[in-house]
Amino acid sequence: MVARAGDRDSSTMHSNGATDHTTQATRASIRSLYRAMRERRWNRERSRRIAKMLKRESATHEARADWLEGMAIQLAEIRALPETAQPRR
Numbered sequence: 001m002v003a004r005a006g007d008r009d010s011s012t013m014h015s016n017g018a019t020d021h022t023t024q025a026t027r028a029s030i031r032s033l034y035r036a037m038r039e040r041r042w043n044r045e046r047s048r049r050i051a052k053m054l055k056r057e058s059a060t061h062e063a064r065a066d067w068l069e070g071m072a073i074q075l076a077e078i079r080a081l082p083e084t085a086q087p088r089r
C-alpha cells in the first residue's frame with residue numbers, strides 16, 4: 001500500500017523547492033530578526049537621549065554654580081565698599 005504524494009506531506013511544494021512549513025519558518029525568523037534590530041535601535045536611541053539629557057542637566061548645574069559664584073563675588077564687593085553716612089533729613 002503506497003500513500004499518495006499529497007497524503008504523505010500536507011505542505012505544498014513551491015517552485016523554489018521550499019515547502020509551506022519552511023516558508024513560514026523563514027518568515028518567522030525574519031520577523032524575529034526585524035524585532036531584534038528594532039529593539040536594538042530603540043535602545044541605542046534611548047541611550048543617546050539619556051546621554052543628551054544628562055549632559056544638559058550637567059550644563060544646567062554648571063550654569064547655576066557660575067551664577068551663584070558671580071552673586072557671591074558681587075556680595076563680597078558690596079561688603080568691601082566703605083560705609084557712607086546717612087543723609088540728614
